[in-house]
Amino acid sequence: MASRPRPDSALAKVAGRRNAAAMRYSIMLAAFSVAFASPAIAQQTDDPGLEVSEERLRADMDTIVGFGTRHTLSSQTDPERGIGAAVDWALAEFARISDTCGNCLDVMPIGRVVEADGRRIPQDTLVRNAVAIQRGVERPDEVIIVQAHYDSRVTDPLNATDAAPGANDDGSGSVMVLEAARILSQRQYPSTIIYALLTGEEQGLYGAGILADWVGEQGMTVKAVLNNDMIGNSCGSDGFCDAEHVRVFSEGLRADSTERLRARQRRFGGENDSPGRNLSRWLADVAEDYPDGMQVRQIWRTDRMGRGGDQIPFLDRGYPAVRVTVAVEDYEHQHQDLRVEGGTTYGDTVDELDWTYLTRASQLNMRALDRLARAPMPPVLSANGAVRTDTQLQWEHVDGAGYYVIVKRRTDEPHWREGEGMILSFETSASGAERPVGSMIEKIVPVRADDWIFGIAACTFGPVCSPVSSAVPGGAFYPLPVDSED
Template sequence: MASLLAAAAASPACAQDDPAAAVSEARLRADVERMVAFGTRHTLSSQTDPERGIGAAIEWGLGQFDEASAACGGCLETLFIEDRVTGNRIPEPVRIRNAVAIQRGTERPNEVVIIQGHIDSRGSDVMDAQVDAPGANDNASGSALTLEAARVLSGHDYPGTIVYALLSGEEQGLYGGNLMAEYAAEQGWTVKAVLNNDVVGGSCGSDGVCDDAHVRVFSEGIRADADDQVRAAMRSRGGGNDSPSRNLSRYLDGLAEGDPQGLDVRQTWRSDRMGRGGDHLPFLDRGFPAIRFSVAIEDYEHQHQDLRTEDGVTYGDTVDEMDFPYLAKVTRLNVRAAEKLAAAPMPPAVTVDGIVRPDVEFTWAPVEGAASYNFYKRRTDAPYWEDEPFLTIRQEDVPEGGVPITMEGRDNGVERPRIVWTHDDITVTVPTLRGDDWIFGLSSVSADGVESPVASAVPGGAFSPLPESTQD
C-alpha cells in the first residue's frame, strides 16, 4: 500500500499546496495554553462563567471554528450539537455541547470523514468539578489538533465532506462521542472514517522512557455491531482481523510510511488501551469505521491527576510536560489522512465466492467517483496486504449489457479474469486462485489516482453499518 499511497500523493488532486505543511506548532501551543487557562473544563463545571469552566471553553472552541470559516470565506458550517443527559458520573441533568464545523464536499457531500478530540478535563476525582484540571495533554492536545486541522484544510476543496468536532463529556462516560455518533446517524451520513485524537501531545512515559517516533493507532478486530449471525459467518469465511477500522489502521500505517519526516504508526490491534475507552467507541457501536490516535507511551503522573508534588514527584497534566513538535507531527498525519480520505471514493462493499471451486468470484456495486478498482490479497496468517494489487480493473473496461470480457492480470499467476457487468453489480472471476488460502480485499481509486482503504471481502468487511436484517 505504501507505494500506491505515494503515487496518490503525487496525483493532480494533491498537486495543490500541501495543507499538512501549513500546520503550526506555535498555534498548537497557543491553543493548548488557552484551554489550560480556563482552569478546569470538567463537564460538571460552570456553563455560564465567561472565564472558567466547560461553558467558556466550548464557546471559545466554536469561536475558533468561526474564525477559520471567516478566513476561507464562510466555507465551514459551525454549530453546537447538544443534549441534556444524566447517567454514570452525571447524577443531575447537565447540558452536553459539542462544537462542530462542517466542510461540505464538492461532489459527494454525504461521504464524511470526522476529525475529533474531547475538550473536557478532569483531576484525580472524576466527580470533582471545582479543582484545577488543566488537561493539557488529555485532551487539549487532541482539541488543538482538531482546530489546526480545520484551519489548514478549510482552504481547500475535496469531493467528500470533512467534519471537525470538539466533544464534551468524555471523562464522564463518552457522552459527547455518543451525541456526535447519533448526530451522524440522524443526518444519514456515510461515515468513511472517524479519526479520534485523545492524548496525542507527549512523548515520554511515567518510567522515563521516551518515544517521539511513533504514534499508536487503535482499531477493533471483530466489529462491535456484529451479531451472532455475522460472527457465525466470520467463523466460516474469515473476518476476525478485517473490520473496516482494522483496514483503516492499515491504510494510515501505509500513509505514514510515505512521510520519512513524520511519525511511524504503531498499529495497536485492540479497540483501545487495556480496559479503557475513548470517543471512537460510540461510532464503532453504530457500525462506523473509527480509530483512536494516542501517544506511543503514556505518562500516568501527568494524566487524571490533581496538581501537587509528593515525595519529589510532580503531578498534573500541565503544558510543560508536553512535546509540541511531536503534537505537530501527529497533526500533520491527521491532515494527510483526512485529505486523502476526503478525496478518495468509498471502499467497495465486496463479496467473494471461492467455495468448492478452483477460482474466486468477486462481486460489488460500482462506487461513485471510482475510475478503477485494485484487488489485494494476503495469506490467512499474514497481518498485512501484499504491497501491490494482483489485479486492477478500470471502470471503463467494465462492459455494459452483461457481456463477459477477458483481460490480463498483473502477476501472481493471475490470468484472464472474466468480468461481467449487470445492471447493479460488477462480477470478476479470477482463475488459478484458491479461496481457502487467501483473504481478499478491494479498494477504489479516483480518476486522479487517490486510493481508498481496502475493504476486506469477508462478512462485515464493508465500510458501513451492518444491514438491519442482521440485527434482528
C-alpha cells in the same frame, strides 16, 4: 523501518502491470478525465502536513488551558472559567476560521441534556460539543470525522472545581482539530469533513454518543472516524521514550455484530478485517509515504487495557473508527490533581508537552484527512470460491472511483500484499452521469479462495485510494442492518 508490501505501491504502474486476459472492461483514455467533476479538486496534490504551525498549536493550547477547568460538570455560564466558556470560545474560533474561507464551515453546538446516571453524571447535565462541518462539493453525505475530547478532569472524576488544565488529555487532540479546520478549510473536497471537539468523555463518552446519533439522524455515510486522544507527549512514566510513532487502536470483531454474523465469521473468516482494522492498516501506509514523518504502530485491540475513548460510541453504531494516541503514556500527567508528592510532580500541564511530537502527529492527521476526503468510499466486495479452483469477485461501482485495486493476503498474514489495478470503461447515461459500463463489476482471480482473503480499494486517478474493504462477513464500511444476514 522495514517496508511491507502495500496495496497502492503499484498504482503509478497499474496500466503496465495489468493482465489483459483477466480484464472484463476495455481501457479508455477518456476515463482519466472523469476522476473528479471539478478540475480544482483534482489539482490539490500538495502536502497539507507542511502547513501545520507549532506557533498556532501553542497559542490555542494557552487559550484552552486558560479556562482553568473544562470539566463537563463545571460552570456553563461563567464567561471565563469552565466548560461553558471553553465551548463558546471553540465555536467562535470555528466561526472565525469559517470567515477566512468564505463561510465554508457550518458551525454549531451539537448536544443535549444527559440525565443523571448515578455514576459520573450526578445531576441532569448539558453536554455540548463544538462542531464545524466542511461540506463536500460532490458527495456531501459521505463524511470523515476528526475529533478530540475537549473536557478535562483531575483525580476525582466528579471534581468540577479544581484546576484541570488537560494539556495532553486532551488539549493536544483539540488543538490539532482546530489546526485541521484552519488548513483543510482552504481546500475543497468531494467528501465532507466534520471537525468535532467533544465533551463528556471523562464522564462516560457522552459527547461522542451524541455526535454519533446526530450523524445517523442526518443520514450520513461515515467513511472514517479519527479519534485523537492524547497526541502530545513522547515519554512515559517509566522514562521510556518513543518520539517516532503514534499508536492506532482498532477493533477486531465488529461492535455492531449479530449472532449470525459471528457464526459466519467463525466459519469463513473476518476476525481481523473489521472496517476499523483496515482503516488502521491504511493509516500505517499513509505514514510510510513520509519516512521522515510520524509513523504508526498498530495496536490490534479497541483501546488500552481497562480504558476507553470516544471512538467506541461510533464503533457501537457500526462506523469505521480508530483511536490515535501517544506511543507511550505518562500516567503522572493525566487524570491527576496538580501537586508535588514524594519528589514527583503530578498534573497534566503545558510544560510536560513535547511540541515537536505534537506537531508531527498533527501532520500525520492532515495527510490522512486530505486523502480520506479525496478518496472514494470503499466498495462492498463479495468473493465466491466454493467448490471451484478460482475466485469470483464482485462489487458495485462507487461514486468518484476511476479504477480499483484488488489486494489479497494469506489467512495468517497481517498485511495486504501488493495489488493489481483494474481500469474501467465509462459511459454517459441519459441524465449525463458517468458510470462504468455495467454498474456491477466482476473479476475472476485464478487462485483458490480457501487460502486467501481478498480486499478492494477504490481509487481516483490522482491517485488517491480508499482504505481496503475486505471480502469477508462484516468487512464492508457500513453499519450492519438490524436484520442483516452478513
